[in-house]
Amino acid sequence: MAELPSDIKAMFINDDFDSSQFFSEKGGFLHYQFAEYLADKHNGILLDGKPHLFDGKKYISLDKNTIRKLTLNYLPSLKENQNKEVYYKLEALCGKNPQEQAAPYFVGVNNGIVDIRKMQLTDFNPDIHITNIIPVDYYPEAQSDLVESFIKDLSNDDSEVEKLIYEMIGYGLYRDNFLQKAFFFFSPGGNGKSTLFKLLHYFYGTQNTTALSFKDIQSRFKPASLQSTMVNIADDIDPDFIKETGNYKTIVTGDKFNAERKGQDDFNFIPYVKLMFAGNELPQTSDRSRGFYRRMILIPMLKQFGRDGQKGDPMIFHKLKKPEHLSALLNLSLKGLSNLLEAGYIKEPQVSIDYKAQYEYDNxxxxxxxxxxxxxxxxxxxxxxxxxxxxxxxxxxxxxxxxxxxxxxxxxxxxxxxxxxxxxxxxxxxxxxxxxxxxxxxxxxxxxxxxxxxx
Missing domain, CATH: 1.10.10 (Arc Repressor Mutant, subunit A)
Structure with a gap:
């Protein structure tokens, strides 16, 4: 039997579970009663227009696949048509309990929920409706010379760029696109940007990230995956000509977005995903509007590692992904986020301003x-x-x-x-x-x- 995912495993406490209560005297399955049990036990709610259940840490979206995994633990003998009956009843029950996402100042981490207004860690709580937990523990005292040295090297010893990177990572933790900015890293290879993006995928967690290219974002079906996603991290951005930018603008701004999954009805959602791209060169585009450039922050990676530059560490990613270093990165990022919230805007480094002006001219x-x-x-x-x-x-x-x-x-x-x-x-x-x-x-x-x- 396939191993259950950790988020599904966390939903079960079976010591007092009596399966007989969900079958009639003649053996008929009482699917409505079972759906009511699940909705009550796992705080079934309607969140972002979709049914959700609480897994002990966060709310997970309910679909037929989730139901199969759920009932496998409770009632493994259920047939597929019975699973479907449970799903439809549970979907209806969740629909009677509409709720809203928790305020964006609640950040879900591995060991609780951080209230960034006070920088305090609280226990997981079904009354705090969050759908994202990053796989990093919050320890206020965590520090790492390795992390700080890595980011400083990436920044080419430019303190403004260094500050921007921490603020960008912190902005990714905040479930609101109040800055209305996307981030584009660029330069020839051998500068550490791929290592940074690999680290960020690990820091935010695979369940909270996507990797759509700029062209993917403009496609018909792929943007649907951005719902409830914290960051979209796409390395090796295609330098080919970009004609359409409408979806990009809407997502970066955090306006209501209409999406569609293949074979399903379209739906609306408010994106809070932060877009991060990297490439050896920037793409040309037919959109030369102020709205396009205003949303863009360029981050040139000028430090060279390897044969033609500073000696690199081939094992740096494996060192950085250790829990103590990730906790230190979290602290630095939360500090950056606090700076952004206090200022109300993000300050672009002078080197970014200069490169953007040149990019606008070249484009x-x-x-x-x-x-x-x-x-x-x-x-x-x-x-x-x-x-x-x-x-x-x-x-x-x-x-x-x-x-x-x-x-x-x-x-x-x-x-x-x-x-x-x-x-x-x-x-x-x-x-x-x-x-x-x-x-x-x-x-x-x-x-x-x-x-x-x-x-």
């Missing part, structure tokens, strides 16, 4: 065009500002041809210019005795005709 051909292009005939005047729209677009097309880029349509060109403050406006041309449409800012003074002569 914006229109901005590159404005900064790099010149009109071959009139090098002393702007290529776009104060120029007739037809002429400016022709200069843009020529620049794209020279740089091997595909020019966007003129309407899209106009929309992109509007994004950076250049509007299409109409002005009277005395030379041509007609109105001409120009690209201009509110502060534009000089205007030019088709040949570059000042009007």
């Amino acid at each position: 914006d051909p229109i901005l590159q065009f404005l900064n790099e292009s010149t009109d071959d005939k009139h090098r002393t005047i702007p290529a776009v500002e104060g120029r007739p729209t037809e002429k400016a677009y022709a200069i843009y097309q020529s620049w794209c041809n020279k740089n091997g880029l595909l020019a966007v349509s003129k309407p899209k060109f106009t929309r992109e210019l509007r994004r950076i403050g250049l509007e299409s406006t109409v002005k009277w041309s005395a030379a041509y005795h007609k109105t001409i449409r120009f690209y201009a800012r509110e502060t534009t003074i000089d205007f030019y005709d088709e040949d570059g002569a000042k009007l």
Whole structure:
């Protein structure tokens, strides 16, 4: 017989269990009575629109597979159709007891629940409705030179980056996306980011993490797995072009999200998952909106380990995952979380700000065009500002041809210019005795005709 998972095992106290009470005198199975027993014993509730049972530490989502494992311990002789009857009755009973997730300042850990307002550890309690427990013990006095040295090395001795990493890990423990930020680690290999992500999977626990790529998040069915997930940790982000970003924005913001599992009805949930990505380079995207970049924190990993850099420790992960080091990491992360809650925002390191500005520029051909292009005939005047729209677009097309880029349509060109403050406006041309449409800012003074002569 297959070994029961630990979260299912924890749900049973069988010393006083009398199975005969759930069968009639003629041997018929009393599925409703058994469902009532389970709902009462395991605090059946409706949480996030789904039935849940308390396993002694946290609430676990009820599905048919959970019921099979549950009844296997209580009544191992039940048939599949009887399990289904129990499931449907228990689902209905849980539906009569709707509850809400506990406040996000309750953080479930291996040895209890930490109230981060007071940094106090309390016992597990069915009245505190949480669905996430990280496999780390909370000991307020825990410290680790190894953990601090590892994070400092990853940060390239940049104290701002070091502080950010602890705050990011702490933010992952908080079941609310109040900062509305996602985290992108990038740089060539040999810098420890893979070790960090491996450690974070272990720190948060496999039941609390997913590993969806950016493209997976934009897919139809995969985002459903983000419900009740603490962090999504995806290494080796695909550098290919990203076209769709709608799901990413909604999830990072923590807005109500509509998801769907294959073959099932769609449903809504409020995501509190934190998105963390890593890659050797950042992907290009068609989304150049402020909303896209505002949600992004770039963390360059500049320290090199191995042959071309600092000597690395191939066993560092196996050392860091020991309980005493994980407890120390928890303390450092909770301190980082407290800083975030007190400040109400996350401070981006200067190196992150600089790299993001460069990323925005590299990802914006229109901005590159404005900064790099010149009109071959009139090098002393702007290529776009104060120029007739037809002429400016022709200069843009020529620049794209020279740089091997595909020019966007003129309407899209106009929309992109509007994004950076250049509007299409109409002005009277005395030379041509007609109105001409120009690209201009509110502060534009000089205007030019088709040949570059000042009007």
